[in-house]
Amino acid sequence: MTQPEAMQQEVDQFAKDVGASDPVTVIGGKTHWQVGGLPEPETREVRAPAGIWAHEPEEMTVRCGAGTTLGQLSEELARHGQMVPFDMDVNATVGGVLAVGRSGFRRLRYGHVRDLVLQIRHIDHRGKIVSSGGPTVKNVSGYDLCRLLVGSLGKFGCIAEVTLRCLPIPETTRWFTGSLDPFELHEKLYRPSSILWNGLQVWVCLEGVASDVAAQAAPFNFEEVTGPPPFPNVGRLSVEPKDLERHVASSKSACLAEIGVGIIHTNEVVHPPSIPDVNLSLMRDLEERLDPKGRLNPGRQVLN
């Protein structure tokens, strides 16, 4: 059997597993299992296929089963000096990370994970395979359903296969810390990879060629560290970047803010923000159309 045939067979098998009638939920690495609430008890569990199906280093794209772990993926890519900057638990799966739709702590430089997705094949509520996006690094062919699938917690379909854009691993990655004004750093540094702030101390990740990293860090009273501090992980708050200071100041527990991005990792429980009525009605309409019987990941809620 050729590679494409074997791949197709795995996707076909996954489509059969998802089926067309009873409630199903997809298990990934269970690293974010609680996001959106747990699936209803008795929901049948399925697993997406795993494995790197095609990595073309000179195209800077990788195609893999959605069940592939981030560990597996980064190991393969690193052999060619490449990465997909997910920055998450190595046991998380590619499909799971996309379904949850949260970006890693280097989003300031690398952008949202959704912008790294080129093509997705998913299984819809009828157990049928749907392909969207395209395999090339640039593509505007039709309505880009990949956009809806990222962050959908599997409510629109079960992600079977993903093609991602890869990036070169920077020559140098260094972390620094100090008691500095994070907003001033954001203004002065050119494309830092991450600026984290707990209200007192900042951590900064600078990447690129060694001389640039050294030159960017030089003016500041920094101490070098091996990586970011531990992230408070009870809640995750999303605010406008300009409001970070106010939110951090009023936080009652430990928190870590992503400067320039607008995420606050906190040890407080965060209640999901409300969605404006018009948007909510459109979103419910999409749910109704894409999964009329509500059999995909029942119990989990993207809309509250």
Added chain:
Amino acid sequence: MVHKSADQNLLGELRSVLGDRARDGDFELGLYSKDGSVLEGNPMIVCLPVNTEEVQQIVRICRKHDRPFLARGSGTGLAGGAVPVGDPVVIATAKMNKILEVDLQNRIAWVEPGVLNLDLSRELSPLGFHFAPDPSSQQVCSIGGNVANNSGGPHCLAYGVTSAHVVAIEVVLPDGRIAVLGDLTAETPGYDLRGIFVGSEGTMGVATKIAVRLTANPPEIRTLLLDFADVRDGAATVSAIIAAGLIPAALEMMDQRAIEIVEAFVNAGYPTEADAVLLVELDGLPGGVEHGVEVVRAVAARHHVGSVRVAADDAERDLLWKGRKNAFGAVARIKPDYYLHDTVVPRGKLVEVLEKVYRIADAHDLIAVNVFHAGDGNLHPILAYDSKEKGVLERVHAAGRAIITASIEAGGVLSGEHGIGLEKRDYMGMLFSAHDMATQDLVREAFDPDGLANPLKVLPSGSRCSDSFGQHVPDGAWV
């Protein structure tokens, strides 16, 4: 083209809102019957609103009269997205052209949809920022059009296309409600409606305000012009640069004919004897740029580069880019008309597909000129012709179809940045199954159940699962 005479009740109601900015004169109707493609349609009425409320009223009035409507920016689209079919009301955003707010703390700007792409970057420049998507048409195309087409440009190789640079969009939905899709926070709650609206070519409503991300201007820029005696070496250099782990800010290619035409037009000192040139731009911090220049030189040397010219200053860089950005217009030097194609192939297949493009052009007795975004495999074959020649358009269309087929056979896609519109609607089946397209249509229908927003675009007739979407594009639209 004969325009259906305006429904007088409809026109009256639109005039009560817009006064003389609702028009049905022959001049306007003629002007708005075309876009940058060779297609032509027939608008019934042209409206020039100045704000969101007026757009909302236009949409509501159209709905009441069951009349399709169509948003239009600058009309530079190349896939017929803004070509009015089915006698619609055209909602032109030309008078909605204000930059509303520059919010440096959030690094975004709120703009009206009719703001021109380059005007925005010019306005931001003194603040040290720009809007990253830079279509070659940036002097004239609108941000609303960029959003609707998810447009790209030379610098999207490193910075990503429009979707990565739009955080929120105020939209008048096809049912007349107003929604803001996306927001200024990092993770908008709910599903990514903003993401699906970008690239929907006006079929999900009219964008009335857009929050775009500001990108910091790079501290250092280096622009290189490399020439090759064999186009194959040029293309191999493109792949090898990327494979070496370098993503330049831009990596553009021109073939021999393009070089000749452009040089005669701009006198930038392009080497007219070369078979191909690469225009490579590196930006960022000085060390990274220097390193990039060395990698490019080393890789090019391995692929038999002729000379490497590094722009000495801003003026020289601007001149090199002027050549690239005016290449399409310069084609007029060889033939009065051209048809610009847009497909993407894996970088490794560039040479193979380019050779096919030349063969296809020869076989159809046309001239092919290639100027394109080589770094992301985005081909832009230009077929030059003279519309006065009898039957020439049939040959142009046949050649276009063959080019698209060759690109898809090489593992590519239908469009990199110009969109599907009318032009490629009926080719969608080459990439997507009927079920894929029916699923796409379910999503579109959630936004526009009655099919009033820019109807008959993007998806081929027959993709609708629910209704009789059997109406074909009027013959006239293919003029």
